[in-house]
Amino acid sequence: MGELLVLGIETTCDETSAAVVSRSLTGSGEIRSNVIRSQVEVHAPFGGVVPEIAARAHVEVLDHVIAEAMKQAGIAYRDLSGIAAAAGPGLIGGVIVGLTTAKALALAARKPLIAVNHLEAHALTARLTDGVQFPFLLLLVSGGHTQLVAVEEVGRYTRIGTTLDDAIGEAFDKVAKMLSLPYPGGPHVEEEAARGDAERFMFPRPLMGRREPDFSLSGLKTAVRLEADRLAPLTDDDVADLCASFQAAVVEVIADRVRAGARVFREKMGRGPSALVVAGGVAANGAIRARLKQIAAELNTRLAIPAPALCTDNGAMIAWAGAERLARQLIDPLDVSPRARWPLDPVAAGPMARA
Ligand code: KG4
Ligand code: ZN
Numbered sequence: 001m002g003e004l005l006v007l008g009i010e011t012t013c014d015e016t017s018a019a020v021v022s023r024s025l026t027g028s029g030e031i032r033s034n035v036i037r038s039q040v041e042v043h044a045p046f047g048g049v050v051p052e053i054a055a056r057a058h059v060e061v062l063d064h065v066i067a068e069a070m071k072q073a074g075i076a077y078r079d080l081s082g083i084a085a086a087a088g089p090g091l092i093g094g095v096i097v098g099l100t101t102a103k104a105l106a107l108a109a110r111k112p113l114i115a116v117n118h119l120e121a122h123a124l125t126a127r128l129t130d131g132v133q134f135p136f137l138l139l140l141v142s143g144g145h146t147q148l149v150a151v152e153e154v155g156r157y158t159r160i161g162t163t164l165d166d167a168i169g170e171a172f173d174k175v176a177k178m179l180s181l182p183y184p185g186g187p188h189v190e191e192e193a194a195r196g197d198a199e200r201f202m203f204p205r206p207l208m209g210r211r212e213p214d215f216s217l218s219g220l221k222t223a224v225r226l227e228a229d230r231l232a233p234l235t236d237d238d239v240a241d242l243c244a245s246f247q248a249a250v251v252e253v254i255a256d257r258v259r260a261g262a263r264v265f266r267e268k269m270g271r272g273p274s275a276l277v278v279a280g281g282v283a284a285n286g287a288i289r290a291r292l293k294q295i296a297a298e299l300n301t302r303l304a305i306p307a308p309a310l311c312t313d314n315g316a317m318i319a320w321a322g323a324e325r326l327a328r329q330l331i332d333p334l335d336v337s338p339r340a341r342w343p344l345d346p347v348a349a350g351p352m353a354r355a
Contacts, residue, residue, distance in 0.1 A: 004081040004326055005032075007105070008319025009066065011058045011098030012090025012118045013144070014039040014049045018066040019315030020073035020080075021128070023323035029128040033072035034316040035065050036309070040184065047183050048173075055093025062101055069315065077109040082331065084322025087115035088339030090144075095338040103334050112331040114322035118313075119344045121321035122279040123151050125311075128320040130275070130304040137265050137273035137301075139258055139292070142280030142312075143169035143184065148213050148261035149344060150268060151277075154324045159348035160264045161213030161257060168250060169282045171217040175224050175246050179239050189243045190285050196237075196244030201227055203249040205256070213261035220249055251291045258292065262299050275302045283311040 003024050010017040019034040039057045043049045070077070085102030088095050099115065106113040122140055126132040138149040146168045148161035166174070169186055176185020181192065203223045206216040224246050231238050258276065265273055276296045282288065283305050296303035310316060325331070 004323045005075065005079055006114070006319045006323040006326060007066070007069065007080055007083045008116070008315045008317070008322050009062070009083075009085040009098045009102050010118070010313055010315045010318045011062065011094040012086045012088065013094065013313055014043055014054050015313040016058050016061050016065050017313065017315035018062070018069035019319045020069055020075060021316050021319035021323055023320070023327060027127075027327070028131065029320055029323065031128070031316045032075070033069045034309075034314055035069045035072065036314050037061050037065050044183050047177055049091070051091045051093055054091055055097060058094045058097040062097060066101070077105065077111070080109065080111050082112040082114050082322055082326045083109070084114040084116050084318050084325075086118040086121065086318050087336060088118065088342040090118055090340065092338060092340040095340070099336075099338045107334060112326065113334060113336070114325050114330070115332040115336040116318050116321045116325070117342055117344060118318075119145065119147075119342075120157070121317040123149060123157065123277070123344070124154065124321045124324055125279055125306045125317045126275065126277040126304040127324070128316070129306040129310060132275045132277055132304050135269050135271075135273060136275040136277050137262060138277045138279065139254070139261070140280050141168045141254075141278065141282035143167060143173060145280060146215050146217075147344075148257065150265050150273075152269070154328055155330065157344040158268060159343070159345035160268070161215065161261050162348075163215040163217060165216055165218040166221060168215070168217060168254070169280065171221050171250070172282065174221055175243070178225050178228055179234065179242060181239075186282060186285065189247060190287065192240045192243035193247040193287065196240030196242070198244040198248035200241040201245035203245055205249050205253050208253060208256045211260060213257050213264055215253065215257055220246070220253075247285075247287055251287050254288060255291050255295050258295050259299075272299065273301050275304045278303070278305045279311055281312045284308040
């Protein structure tokens with residue numbers, strides 16, 4: 001197999017996206033197009049993603065988004081090596097829309113179908129953007145996921161830590177909501193934090209110092225709520241100080257948990273990670289990025305954080321994961337099922353597991 005050219009489709013949450021990515025024989029990649037249509041405005045009035053509305057919005061725009069991705073890449077369906085879609089985990093209505101469309105295209109164009117795990121796609125993006133080699137330590141931090149994963153190979157993932165309650169992005173969003181900041185809250189909390197006093201409130205740093213690299217955010221979130229209730233009505237300075245103190249706690253927790261994760265990685269793999277890779281929307285946060293840079297230096301490894309547009313949900317990551325799988329002859333039958341839950345590491349996914 002020579003160069004691979006793969007179309008990727010992403011519809012698991014509130015982004016409708018399609019992209020064309022190439023993968024050379026040597027394993028380097030190039031994004032030929034990456035069309036992303038966000039539904040943020042559609043869901044903003046509800047303060048969160050409404051699954052039924054999301055599914056309908058995907059149906060309305062997906063065909064157009066795919067056509068645009070193909071046009072920008074300047075290719076025809078016959079030029080493709082395969083067609084990939086995120087088959088989960090995510091909101092099942094949206095997943096069905098994307099996967100069914102990919103199946104129809106694969107059938108009509110007689111191309112192999114690749115059913116991609118959305119989390120795997122986040123994990124492998126840094127190989128496209130930064131040429132990261134296996135094995136590496138992945139910190140996945142988004143609105144729905146908070147995980148530390150040892151990535152050994154395509155398809156070989158060991159989850160070494162996860163959140164016991166809220167995802168980090170979710171905690172940012174909830175704090176924003178209680179302080180009446182717009183949705184999605186992460187960027188607004190960061191903006192407020194930049195002009196606030198991070199030492200005004202000493203919020204708890206849950207699980208800090210524990211050996212197991214897990215996360216817990218709900219106690220921290222509750223502490224912010226209690227403080228906000230006590231101070232109400234809030235001044236602009238109160239809001240900024242609450243955001244700064246909250247973010248400082250999150251930054252310290254992440255630093256400590258990543259250190260614990262690196263220790264477990266070393267025990268399990270018998271070596272240190274070739275890189276610390278960060279993915280998910282929260283990776284856009286400047287304070288978190290800066291701290292992780294220090295941690296990577298401390299761990300003697302490189303830090304790889306894809307550009308913000310490739311950290312959040314996008315079709316290019318699905319196309320790339322599809323190409324990585326296709327290069328290893330990992331393809332799927334046309335009757336492959338969409339999955340609302342689909343843990344990267346089925347072994348670690350006990351009864352406590354979140355998809
Ligand atoms: O990966 P993503 O686009 O969607 C999924 O959740 O899959 O991540 C979105 C999350 C939201 O919770 C959002 O508030 C958070 O990432 N986020 C941030 C920042 N930008 C986005 N959190 C903290 N600081 C930011 N600058
Ligand atoms: Zn995602």
